[in-house]
Amino acid sequence: MLDGVSTIPADAEPIVAEAPPGAAAEPLMTQWWLDLAFVHWPVEPEPVAPLLPPGVRPDTLHGVTYVGLVAFRMHRVGWFRLPGVPYLGTFPETNVRLYSVDERGRRGVVFRSLDASRLIPVVVGRGVFRLPYLWSRMSVRRDADTITYTSSRRWPGPRGARASLSVRIGEPVAEPTELEHFLTARWGMHNAFFGRPVYLPNAHPRWPLHHAELLSLDEDVVTAAGLARPLGDPVSVLYSPGVPVRFGLPNKPAGIPTP
Numbered sequence: 001m002l003d004g005v006s007t008i009p010a011d012a013e014p015i016v017a018e019a020p021p022g023a024a025a026e027p028l029m030t031q032w033w034l035d036l037a038f039v040h041w042p043v044e045p046e047p048v049a050p051l052l053p054p055g056v057r058p059d060t061l062h063g064v065t066y067v068g069l070v071a072f073r074m075h076r077v078g079w080f081r082l083p084g085v086p087y088l089g090t091f092p093e094t095n096v097r098l099y100s101v102d103e104r105g106r107r108g109v110v111f112r113s114l115d116a117s118r119l120i121p122v123v124v125g126r127g128v129f130r131l132p133y134l135w136s137r138m139s140v141r142r143d144a145d146t147i148t149y150t151s152s153r154r155w156p157g158p159r160g161a162r163a164s165l166s167v168r169i170g171e172p173v174a175e176p177t178e179l180e181h182f183l184t185a186r187w188g189m190h191n192a193f194f195g196r197p198v199y200l201p202n203a204h205p206r207w208p209l210h211h212a213e214l215l216s217l218d219e220d221v222v223t224a225a226g227l228a229r230p231l232g233d234p235v236s237v238l239y240s241p242g243v244p245v246r247f248g249l250p251n252k253p254a255g256i257p258t259p
Helices: 045-051 119-127 178-184
Strands: 029-043 056-058 065-079 091-102 107-116 133-143 146-155 162-172 188-193 196-203 210-219 236-247
Touching: 029 045, 029 146, 029 162, 029 178, 029 210, 045 056, 045 065, 065 133, 065 146, 065 162, 065 178, 065 236, 091 133, 091 146, 107 119, 119 133, 162 236, 178 236
Parallel strands: 107 133, 107 188
Antiparallel strands: 029 065, 029 236, 056 091, 065 091, 091 107, 133 146, 146 162, 162 210, 188 196, 196 236, 210 236
């Protein structure tokens, strides 16, 4: 593999299920992430590397990195310690994300697209914070142990890019595997602000994870995000009822955080 692409810093932070002590002790933002479906495919790190911000490389597990499709409900986004906003801060969201590690060894995620159903958060996220938010028609519907997430992109495009997935919620995960820890225990977001790297830390309780069965999937948001279409079935499908989340101050301005 290419030097500087797959090599993880020797002092990279460990992958741990609990947030680091003191992370986001003084919150910049608070929110809830609810009814999450995590769907993941393995990808080689070399084609992913050019899609990441400066100063960041693909994070790998046994030489492989991953692309994730994560659908959920954002609930009551709030600033600092103020109460969350009930309408503008509550909406469905679906994101395409990659796994990253920076030169200081901080592991995180990088978002290639963030479809959301509220126009104002999309405009703020794009215009002020330079995050790839996209305005979409979206829904999250639950019927017993089955949840269906749908989205169809409105603006800015590609218009009509879609994601529709249904999962059946299974038994709780008693002890996450190494891969499940790698994919979910992420305590920060890497981004670029006017070409400069930004890391935004987050903290939340340990994920309550469930096994899940992917019943249906029809999407083209992964290829719309600049990635090759995943081959074969996903290697990991998980569900979580959700967690309360807080985000700490970044060392540079950053955006509306999301899982």
